[in-house]
Amino acid sequence: MPAPARTGREQIVAAARSLLEEGGVDAVTMAAVADRVGVRSPSLYKHVRDRGDLLAQTVAATIDDVTARLEALAEPDPGRSVLAQVEGMRRFAQEQPQGFRLMFGAVPGAPRAHPSEMERPLRLLLEAMAALVGPEHALDGARLVTAWANGFITMELTGALQMGGDIDAAWEWGLRRIVAAVTAVG
Amino acid sequence: MPAPARTGREQIVAAARSLLEEGGVDAVTMAAVADRVGVRSPSLYKHVRDRGDLLAQTVAATIDDVTARLEALAEPDPGRSVLAQVEGMRRFAQEQPQGFRLMFGAVPGAPRAHPSEMERPLRLLLEAMAALVGPEHALDGARLVTAWANGFITMELTGALQMGGDIDAAWEWGLRRIVAAVTAVG
DNA sequence: ACCTGAACACCGTTCAAGT
DNA sequence: ACCTGAACACCGTTCAAGT
Numbered sequence: 560m561p562a563p564a565r566t567g568r569e570q571i572v573a574a575a576r577s578l579l580e581e582g583g584v585d586a587v588t589m590a591a592v593a594d595r596v597g598v599r600s601p602s603l604y605k606h607v608r609d610r611g612d613l614l615a616q617t618v619a620a621t622i623d624d625v626t627a628r629l630e631a632l633a634e635p636d637p638g639r640s641v642l643a644q645v646e647g648m649r650r651f652a653q654e655q656p657q658g659f660r661l662m663f664g665a666v667p668g669a670p671r672a673h674p675s676e677m678e679r680p681l682r683l684l685l686e687a688m689a690a691l692v693g694p695e696h697a698l699d700g701a702r703l704v705t706a707w708a709n710g711f712i713t714m715e716l717t718g719a720l721q722m723g724g725d726i727d728a729a730w731e732w733g734l735r736r737i738v739a740a741v742t743a744v745g
Numbered sequence: 746m747p748a749p750a751r752t753g754r755e756q757i758v759a760a761a762r763s764l765l766e767e768g769g770v771d772a773v774t775m776a777a778v779a780d781r782v783g784v785r786s787p788s789l790y791k792h793v794r795d796r797g798d799l800l801a802q803t804v805a806a807t808i809d810d811v812t813a814r815l816e817a818l819a820e821p822d823p824g825r826s827v828l829a830q831v832e833g834m835r836r837f838a839q840e841q842p843q844g845f846r847l848m849f850g851a852v853p854g855a856p857r858a859h860p861s862e863m864e865r866p867l868r869l870l871l872e873a874m875a876a877l878v879g880p881e882h883a884l885d886g887a888r889l890v891t892a893w894a895n896g897f898i899t900m901e902l903t904g905a906l907q908m909g910g911d912i913d914a915a916w917e918w919g920l921r922r923i924v925a926a927v928t929a930v931g
Numbered sequence: 932a933c934c935t936g937a938a939c940a941c942c943g944t945t946c947a948a949g950t
Numbered sequence: 951a952c953c954t955g956a957a958c959a960c961c962g963t964t965c966a967a968g969t
Contacts, residue, residue, distance in 0.1 A: 561951040562950055589943060601944080604952050610943065663905050677905050702897075702906060703919045707889070709905075710896025719849050719863050719895075720888060733889045740926030747932040748969055787963080788934050796962065846956060 566596040568606045568616070569592050575617045579657045581599075587614065590660040598600040616660070618672050625651045633683055637690035644684040645708050652712045660716065663709060681705060692742060700741040708721060752782040754802070761803045761853040765843045773800065800847070803857050804888045811837050812866040819869055819891050823876035824924075828872040831920060838898045846902065849895060869893060878928055885928040893923050 575593040578587050593600040607613045625648075632647045634640040652659040662672060681701060688704070689697035703712055711733060714720045722729060760781040761811040764773050775796055793799045811834075818833045822863060838845040843881040848858060874890070875883035897919060900906045908915060 562953055564952060566952095588941090590941085598952095599954055600942095601946085601955085604944075605952055663899065663903065672905070673862075674904055674906070681906075698909075699915060699918050702908075702915060703893070703922060705892040706896035706900060706919065707904060707923075708896065710892035710894065711888075712817065713849070713899065714892060714895065717849065719858070720867075720891060721861070721864060722888075729885060729888060732885050733892065734888060736926045736929075737893075737923075739929075740922045743922075743925075750933060752933095774960090776960085784933095785935055786961095787936085787965085791933055792965075817943055 566598050566602070566606065571603060571606055571613065572616050572620050575613055576620060576658060579617060579661065580655055583657055584614070584661060587617070589613075591649050617658070618661050619676065621655065621662050622676050623644055623682060624655075624658075625662070629680050629683055637687040638742075640687035641684060641691060641704065641738060642734070644687065645704060648680075648708055649712055649730070652716065656716050659712070663713070688741070696741075703741055704737055707733065751789070752784050752792065756782050756808050757789060757792055757799065757857070758802050761799055762806060762844060765803060765847065766841055769843055770800070770847060773803070775799075804847050805849050805862065807841065808862050808866060809857055810841075810844075811848070815866050815869055815913050820873075824928075826873035827870060827877060827890065827924060828920070830873065831890060831909040834866075834894055835898055835916070838902065845898070873926070882927075889927055891921055893919065916930070 571592060574592045575587050578591055578595065587610075589600040589603055593603050603613070607616065628651055629644055629647045630638075632643040634643050653708075683719075684704065685697055685701045688700045688725070691697075692700050711730060715722065715726060757778060760778045761773050764777055764781065773796075773885065775786040775789055778799070779789050789799070793802065814837055815830055815833045818829040820828075820829050848863075871883055873885045874886045877883075877885050897916060901908065901912060901916075
């Protein structure tokens with residue numbers, strides 16, 4: 560007689576995501592995940608291949624999340640849209656710092672998202688950039704903005720750069736300069 | 746009769762650094778480090794407090810390394826010096842990608858460098874920036890450049906952004922725009 | 932004063948046995 | 951068809967015992 564499933568892939572990934580934010584990637588233990596979904600750790604292997612697969616699915620779910628979040632921030636005006644997308648990235652990183660780091664492959668040993676997956680959350684930024692500086696410079700511009708934002712956010716999250724004074728002001732100052740640098744293409 | 750030391754702190758950290766570059770932070774096992782210095786793993790605890798301490802010392806040694814490297818690249822002209830420092834950062838990251846990521850605290854669970862430690866390799870960049878845009882905007886400028894460079898390098902290392910086409914050209918393009926954005930302070 | 936083997940708790944993973 | 955306990959290899963760490 561078949562035993563009814565007491566958990567599932569979706570619930571397991573959700574448990575992994577919450578454990579990730581609570582205690583970092585090291586806290587995403589097969590035992591901890593199993594405990595949270597009310598099952599013993601060997602049972603997890605009926606739903607995910609192994610821990611690497613579970614972390615990969617955690618990253619994928621995080622990418623889905625940030626993509627939906629950024630799509631909700633779309634604006635008609637391309638200049639405002641660029642700002643909204645970048646601000647949205649930072650807000651997401653502040654809400655889910657561990658997921659953000661995992662997403663950007665900042666975790667050695669952990670699986671990183673496929674490049675094609677990482678393009679999805681950047682689609683709207685790329686489109687707004689194309690409308691702003693023309694299609695021939697859109698990719699370079701999106702890269703410049705993304706690199707700066709990712710670097711700033713990462714440094715903010717880890718405190719790598721001693722951010723003396725008003726960190727929000729530093730962000731604003733940098734963002735304005737960056738956008739100016741991109742739009743001054745000629 | 747005292748037993749002569751068969752290894753030491755310095756040799757242990759060096760072994761950890763080479764293991765780090767060879768296989769990532771997960772490969773820096775107490776057993777692997779011990780094996781490389783010709784000793785059993787319990788003996789390591791006579792020279793380092795624990796694995797976290799060992800990783801912290803690995804980070805410190807990496808910071809010493811990059812600092813010395815960047816100091817050797819100092820130039821009298823501030824504009825050229827800024828470029829030299831940023832190029833030096835990227836070259837170091839390409840030579841020691843795992844050490845670079847560990848340094849910037851990109852490894853959750855692993856210890857990150859104290860903010861004061863991370864200022865040392867950025868000293869020359871800050872000085873050149875002060876000469877270039879004046880002391881009142883030097884910090885903002887250095888942050889902007891560092892954030893962009895760190896973001897670009899991280900994305901380059903992890904392949905997070907699909908870097909189609911010539912990646913060196915993208916780097917050059919971005920660097921020129923960034924420096925222009927900073928020097929256009931007014 | 933440092934090194935070692937033995938031991939412990941913990942982790943990921945496998946598998947035969949249960950329902 | 952999924953769940954479980956038992957088992958295995960591996961890891962970090964401690965400690966009494968060696969020299």
